[in-house]
Amino acid sequence: MAERKSKIPFILTPIIAVLTITAAAGGLFIDGLYQGNLLLRSGWRGNDLITLLVATPLLIGSFVLALRGSARGTLVWLGMLAYVLYNFTYYLFGAAFNSFFLIYVALVDLAMIALIFALAKIETGRWANAFGERTPARWIAGYMMITALALTGLYSAWSLQFVSTGQVPEIVTNTGHLTSIVFALDLTLVVPWFILGAVWLWQRKPWGYVIATIVNVKGAVYMLALTFVTLSAARAGAVESAAEATPWVVIGLGSLVASLFLLANVRLRAD
DSSP: OHHHHHHHHHHHHHHHHHHHHHHHHHHHHSTTOOOSOHHHHHHHHHHHHHIIIIIHHHHHHHHHHHHTTBHHHHHHHHHHHHHHHHHHHHHHHHSOSOTTHHHHHHHHHHHHHHHHHHHHHOOHHHHTTOBOTTOOHHHHHHHHHHHHHHHHHHHHHHHHHHHHHOOOOHHHHTTTOSSOHHHHHIIIIIHHHHHHHHHHHHTTOHHHHHHHHHHHHHHHHHHHHHHHHHHHHHHHTSSSOGGGGHHHHHHHHHHHHHHHHHHHTBOOBOO
């Protein structure tokens, strides 16, 4: 039974890749798939572009490397599974009901199952000395904590402003959603993992390195997607300026640099 379980993520990943290509390509090329206002429709297509051209190739390439026993490939693969989970959770709850609803459900379920079984397979004892002593663990941990606290502070300020004034934040009204799905997902699927990874990385615990690499790989790619969401919306006239993508560029670069430092210092084969 244990052997079967260990194979589950490897069996599911090709299915996830095919469904991801289907969802992203469909969003780009099927007219009328996305409903909602111009901001949402243009934003989905910007996201689909990065998912199709960047995220999916990274998922497939890292999966192949993980199959060959590469520790770096394994960490990037886990990061891309986290990307699929987060990304399509937003589609599942944020996109108006459409023909791809069951594809979104399948992607969230399969990515979550694959990630759980893949993480359960990791033997932390083997990762204790996997990263070199020169890994700038505390610098990366500091960046992660600052990012987590900044997001928490920003979302909390907007939420508390509503408590005191009764005025719904503009970020909610602009999308036409009943609530802020961004707040909900970031405060549950992003912030806690950034904080946990930062604390354990600061303490140089094995799981700290693993979690930090996963969330930063996912963060770098997703911030690229958000940048293109904003650029696509700006091109469509749904936002005032492409400069609104600046926060996503800054966070994305931070996560990219953190990922590169972590991956460059791996000294372990995953098999």
